[in-house]
Amino acid sequence: MAEACLRERGHAAADADDAAAAGAIVARHAVRSLYQELALYPKPGLVSLVDTGSHDDMDASTFVRSLFSLRRYFLDIALAGTRRSGFETLRRLGIEAERRMLLATGGINTHRGAIFSLGLLCAAAGRAASSSWQPEVLRATLADCWGEALAGHRGPAASNGALVRSRHAAPGAREQAAAGFPAIFELALPTLRRTLAAGRGLRCARIDTLFTLMAGLSDTNVYHRGGAAGARIVRDTSLRFLERGGTAAGDWEEDAVAAHRRFVAHRLSPGGAADLLAATCFVHSLATEGAP
Template identity: 85%
Template sequence: MAESCRLSRGRLAVDTAAASVIVARHAVRSLYQELALYPKPGLVSLVDTGSHDDMDASTFVRSLFSLRRYFLDIALAGAQGSKFETLRLLGIDAERRMLAATGGINTHRGAIFSLGMLCAAAGRAGASDLPDRQPERLRATLLDCWGEALAGHRGPAASNGALVRKRHAAPGAREQAAAGFPAIFELALPTLRRTLAAKRGLRCARIDTLFTLMAELSDTNVYHRGGAAGARIVRDTSLRFLARGGTAAPDWEQQAAAAHRRFVAHRLSPGGAADLLAAACFVHALSTEPGPP
C-alpha cells in the first residue's frame, strides 16, 4: 500500500514546494491560534500560565519559531512519499530543537507528532496527480501511506504517555494517529463547523471544539498530572459546559473562566486536547484556504 505513495525522483516540482510552504505556515499559525485562545482551562495562553509554573506564552513562541523548518521539511518529505522512519527522524530532530529553544521544557512534543503527520499527509495529498487537501483526503492519505507503520509504532517505554497508558489503559496520540485521528476528523472538525455555521465565529468555534475534546478524549497529560480523579474533573466540567449550550449560552465566558480556575486549582492541563484543537484548526484552514495546488 505504501508503495503507491512513492513519487519518482524529480517529481517534486516548484509548485509542490510552494504548496509545502503553505502547509507549514498553516501548521505554525494553528499552534499560535491555540496559544492565543482564552479562556482555555488549565492551559498556557497570552493571558496567564494556566496550571504551569515552568512556562509561559513566550516559551511557546520560542518553540513555534524553532518548529517552522520542521513543518516545511516534513511536508516536503510527505510530498516525496517518504517512509515513516524518515518522518520519525525529522520529528526527533524537531524535538531536539524545540527543547534547545525552550531550555528543556516540553511545549509541543505532542504537536510535533500529530501535526507533523498531518503536514506529511497534506504534502503528499498536494503532490498527487489530483491535488486535494480536503479532510477526507488527508485522512485517507495518512492511513494509506503510513497507517501500517503508525499501528506498529511504539514510543519510549519510560515516557509519561507510555506510563499513563500502562497504568490507566488510556490511549494516547499514537493510538489516535494509527486510527487516522478520529478525535480530529469525527469529533473536533464537526464541532468547529457547527459553531461556525451558527455564526458564532472562530473564537467560539475553537472554545466549543476544545471543550468537546476535553469531554471525550483520554488525555494522557491529564492522567499524568491528576490521575483518574483529575480525568473525571476535566470530563465532568467539560460536559457541564457543553450541556449548558457551550458558547451559545449567554454566560459562556464566565463558565469557561470558572473551568479554567478549577483546572488550575487542581493543576490539570489538558495538553492533548490542545494539540488536537490546533490540528483541527490546521485541517480546517487547509481545506478552506488551500493556497496553490
C-alpha cells in the same frame, strides 16, 4: 532527443517548485494553527497570552520560541510527504524537531504532541498536494501511507504517555494517529463547523472544539498530572459546559473562566486536547484557505 531532455528537466523543475510552494503553504498553516491555540482564552488549565494556566515552568513567550523553532520542521515533513517518504523518515524528522524545540525552550516540552500529530498531518498534506487538501483526503492519505507503521510503532517505554497507558489503559496520541485521528475528524472538526455555521465566529468555534475534545479524549497529559480523578474532573466539567449549550449560552465565558480556575486549582493541563485543537485548526484552514 536533446529537446525532450530539456522538456523533462523543465517539468521536473516545475514539479519541484510546485512542491516547494505547496510545502510552504502547509508549514505556514501549521505554525499559524499553533499560534491560534496559544492565543485562545479562556482555555482551562492551559498556557495562553493571558496567563500560564496550571504551569509554573513556561509562559506564552516559551511557546512562541518553540513554534518559531518548528517552522523548518513543518516544511521538511511536508516535503517528505511529497517525496513519498516512509514512516522512519518522518520519525527522524520529528526527533530532530524535538531537539530543536528543547534547545529553543531551555529543555521545556511545549510542543512534543504537536510535533507528532501536526507533523503527520503536514506529511499527509504534502503527499496529497496534487489532489486535494480536504479533510477526508488528508485522513485517507495518512491511513493509507503510514497507518500500518503507526499501528506497530512503540515510543519510549519510560515516557509519560507509556506509563499512563500502562497504569490507566488510556490510549494516547499514537493510538489516535493509527486510527486516523477520530478525535479530530469525527469530534472536533464537526463541532468547529457547527459553531461557525451558527454564526458565532472562530473564537467561539475553537472554544467549543476544545471543550468537545476535553470531554471525549483520553488525555495522557491529564492522567499524568491528576490520575483518574483528574480525568473525571476534566471530562465532567467539559460535559457540563457543552450540555449548557457551549458558547451558545449567554454566560459561556464566565463558565469557561470558572473551568479554567478549577483546572488550575487541581494543577490539570489538557495538553493533548490543546494539541488536537491546533491540528483541527490546521485541517480546517488548509481546506478552506490553502488549496494548492
